Amino acid sequence: MNKTLYQSIFLVCVCLFFTACIKDTDFDQTEDIALTPVVELDLIYFNLRASDFFDSINSTPILTVSDTTEIRFLDDSTLQESLKRAEFYFKFTNSIPRNFQVDFQFLSETNDTTYVAGTFVSEGLPAAPVITEYIQNVEGDDILSLTQANKVVVSVTIPSSNENLEGTLNLKSKTTYFLEY
Amino acid sequence: MRNIFTYILSLVGFFAISQNKQILYGFDDIPQSLLVNPGSKVTQKKHYGIPFLSQIHFNGGSSGVSVYDIFKDGNDNINDRITQKIFEMKNTDFFTATQQLELINFGWRARNEIYFSGGIYQEFDFIAYFPRDLAILAWEGNRDYLNYSFDLGEISTTGDFMTVYHFGLNKKINDKLTVGARLKLYSSMFSYRSVNNTGTFTTRLGDENSENIYEHTVQNADVSVETSGYVSLRDLDGASQVTSEILGRAFFGGNIGVGVDLGFNYDINEAWSLSASALDVGAIFHSKDVESYRAQGTYTLDGINLIFPPLNEGDPTFPYYDDLEDEIEREIPIDTIQNSYTQFRPVKINAGLSFGFGRFDMSGDCDCLNMDGGKLHKQNLGLQYYAIFRPKGPQMAGTLFYHRRLTEYLSAKATYTVDSYSFSNVGLGISADIGKINFYLAADNLIRYSNLAKAKSVSLQLGFNIIIDEE
Numbered sequence: 001m002n003k004t005l006y007q008s009i010f011l012v013c014v015c016l017f018f019t020a021c022i023k024d025t026d027f028d029q030t031e032d033i034a035l036t037p038v039v040e041l042d043l044i045y046f047n048l049r050a051s052d053f054f055d056s057i058n059s060t061p062i063l064t065v066s067d068t069t070e071i072r073f074l075d076d077s078t079l080q081e082s083l084k085r086a087e088f089y090f091k092f093t094n095s096i097p098r099n100f101q102v103d104f105q106f107l108s109e110t111n112d113t114t115y116v117a118g119t120f121v122s123e124g125l126p127a128a129p130v131i132t133e134y135i136q137n138v139e140g141d142d143i144l145s146l147t148q149a150n151k152v153v154v155s156v157t158i159p160s161s162n163e164n165l166e167g168t169l170n171l172k173s174k175t176t177y178f179l180e181y
Numbered sequence: 182m183r184n185i186f187t188y189i190l191s192l193v194g195f196f197a198i199s200q201n202k203q204i205l206y207g208f209d210d211i212p213q214s215l216l217v218n219p220g221s222k223v224t225q226k227k228h229y230g231i232p233f234l235s236q237i238h239f240n241g242g243s244s245g246v247s248v249y250d251i252f253k254d255g256n257d258n259i260n261d262r263i264t265q266k267i268f269e270m271k272n273t274d275f276f277t278a279t280q281q282l283e284l285i286n287f288g289w290r291a292r293n294e295i296y297f298s299g300g301i302y303q304e305f306d307f308i309a310y311f312p313r314d315l316a317i318l319a320w321e322g323n324r325d326y327l328n329y330s331f332d333l334g335e336i337s338t339t340g341d342f343m344t345v346y347h348f349g350l351n352k353k354i355n356d357k358l359t360v361g362a363r364l365k366l367y368s369s370m371f372s373y374r375s376v377n378n379t380g381t382f383t384t385r386l387g388d389e390n391s392e393n394i395y396e397h398t399v400q401n402a403d404v405s406v407e408t409s410g411y412v413s414l415r416d417l418d419g420a421s422q423v424t425s426e427i428l429g430r431a432f433f434g435g436n437i438g439v440g441v442d443l444g445f446n447y448d449i450n451e452a453w454s455l456s457a458s459a460l461d462v463g464a465i466f467h468s469k470d471v472e473s474y475r476a477q478g479t480y481t482l483d484g485i486n487l488i489f490p491p492l493n494e495g496d497p498t499f500p501y502y503d504d505l506e507d508e509i510e511r512e513i514p515i516d517t518i519q520n521s522y523t524q525f526r527p528v529k530i531n532a533g534l535s536f537g538f539g540r541f542d543m544s545g546d547c548d549c550l551n552m553d554g555g556k557l558h559k560q561n562l563g564l565q566y567y568a569i570f571r572p573k574g575p576q577m578a579g580t581l582f583y584h585r586r587l588t589e590y591l592s593a594k595a596t597y598t599v600d601s602y603s604f605s606n607v608g609l610g611i612s613a614d615i616g617k618i619n620f621y622l623a624a625d626n627l628i629r630y631s632n633l634a635k636a637k638s639v640s641l642q643l644g645f646n647i648i649i650d651e652e
Contacts, residue, residue: 022248022632022633022634023632023634024249024253024254024632024634025248025249025252025253025254025634026252026253026254027252029252029259030252032258032259032260033259033260033263034260035319035320036260036320036321037318037319037320037321037322037323038321038322038323038324038325039322039323039324040322040323040324040327040384040395041395041397041484042393042394042395042397042482042483042484043393043484043485044484044485044486044487045392045393045483045484045485045486045487046486046487046488046489048489052489065489066489067487067488067489067490067498068498069485069487069498069501069502070500070501070502070503071485071502072502089394091394154487156489172387172391172392172393172394173393173394173484174393174394174395174484176324177322179322
């Protein structure tokens with residue numbers, strides 16, 4: 001009697017073990033898992049003096065100065081797939097008594113223009129700098145154009161200049177990348 | 182990225198456990214209890230493990246999250262559940278997995294009354310602590326965490342794959358005391374560790390004097406990964422080549438280590454007995470096929486500073502981006518080092534206090550399980566303590582147990598364990614002798630067996646032996 005009882009217990013334990021299961025779960029939800037980090041990252045910065053807009057040797061104004069930098073991660077295939085929106089933020093602090101036109105031209109590796117942006121910067125005074133903020137939101141099809149680029153050309157244009165012009169034009173900028181993996 | 186994440190999540194709850202064999206400890210009817218305490222009482226004359234079947238051990242656990250927590254069938258969004266868990270879990274929560282497969286196990290009592298035992302087993306052991314800050318950074322990004330220092334030191338993980346050759350002695354010193362020791366030789370097939378890391382990553386909002394909007398700073402970073410047995414695998418082609426290379430190292434082809442197990446059992450009086458053991462007190466000396474990677478330094482990123490150099494038509498400007506990359510590599514260099522290193526094994530401590538009652542005497546005239554004159558109790562009740570020394574300190578567990586000899590052929594042990602995973606871990610082990618064949622099965626977290634997805638840990642040992650009792 002006892003032996004039968006113990007054997008039954010033994011069998012129940014073995015059955016319990018081999019019938020262990022996983023239930024009330026749905027692993028198809030894996031498809032829905034999405035990492036959606038929002039990354040803040042500095043972009044470019046510069047300090048242009050009023051004298052940069054005047055060639056003192058030849059006594060001629062330089063109305064446009066420009067510079068180029070690579071942003072190599074922009075056309076990376078991972079970013080191309082995962083970038084949903086990008087928000088550029090530019091903060092100009094201008095103490096030069098002139099307006100400026102600042103243009104950003106994004107170029108692909110083969111130097112084709114893929115995306116352009118630009119803004120007008122208000123004039124300031126050496127004693128009273130004026131801040132101009134500019135936000136450029138990129139989403140939808142524009143993301144595709146933006147992520148074809150891997151460099152940006154920054155052009156700063158002054159309407160007129162002379163050797164007595166004073167002050168600086170400062171830029172700070174960052175980008176907010178809205179990603180989804 | 183998503184695939185990696187899914188993979189990690191799928192491991193959760195299936196693989197996380199911490200080497201605690203609370204059911205096997207002190208379960209003298211099973212020869213493998215000698216591997217948990219080399220000084221435990223031995224009741225048989227000889228034993229042979231059935232090759233490859235004498236001990237199959239699997240243990241996995243996750244202290245902070247179960248599969249059900251993430252994948253439960255519900256109307257709420259899986260991403261909300263993951264977010265909630267990431268914030269709930271602490272950086273001391275961990276995922277662990279251990280697997281052991283015994284190839285050979287044998288033992289016999291010599292004329293001098295020493296019980297010799299030895300064997301070979303293969304072991305895989307893995308632990309990863311939850312890097313909470315990095316999980317938040319990957320999951321949410323840095324926008325909502327300005328001025329917060331993400332801790333790079335939360336990265337802490339080790340993994341080992343090895344063969345263990347062991348030989349031990351067990352001797353009853355007097356009526357009360359039994360002691361034992363086991364020498365172990367480790368042959369490491371593959372090993373990695375990344376521990377004792379430091380450093381922070383912070384995004385600060387700059388002020389008027391800052392170069393740019395933000396300052397992204399990596400401060401005092403010192404992050405390293407040590408590997409052994411990895412470099413020679415890297416160049417191999419395909420899974421079959423990797424498998425044959427790794428298995429080739431099982432027979433002392435890899436890095437060698439040495440260690441000991443020590444243990445005793447002391448009968449305080451007829452009813453009470455005390456036992457303890459320390460396992461894997463030793464180290465592996467990694468000198469062959471070693472490669473380590475170490476990144477250290479401090480760096481603040483401000484973005485790219487354009488200086489508008491006066492250029493002639495067609496002149497290239499400065500290589501700002503290349504310069505930036507070079508600067509980062511200079512300030513936080515990643516060194517590849519081939520130095521050998523010593524890795525201490527995770528020491529395990531077991532202790533038990535047992536109260537026995539009811540004389541076990543099935544047959545009346547022949548007390549077959551008790552030929553050496555000692556007392557076997559029909560029932561034992563007691564407490565056990567377990568600790569394993571892991572990179573971030575010991576992980577401990579306390580167990581209440583009840584052991585009962587049901588018949589001459591069948592005994593069982595039930596346990597209730599409190600550990601890092603839960604307060605509701607009930608386990609059961611049985612040992613059955615069918616002729617000379619001994620079969621045992623021990624599993625814990627039985628309450629969760631009806632739905633393993635809800636379990637934060639699962640532990641299982643089973644095996645077959647041939648036991649020859651004293652005649």
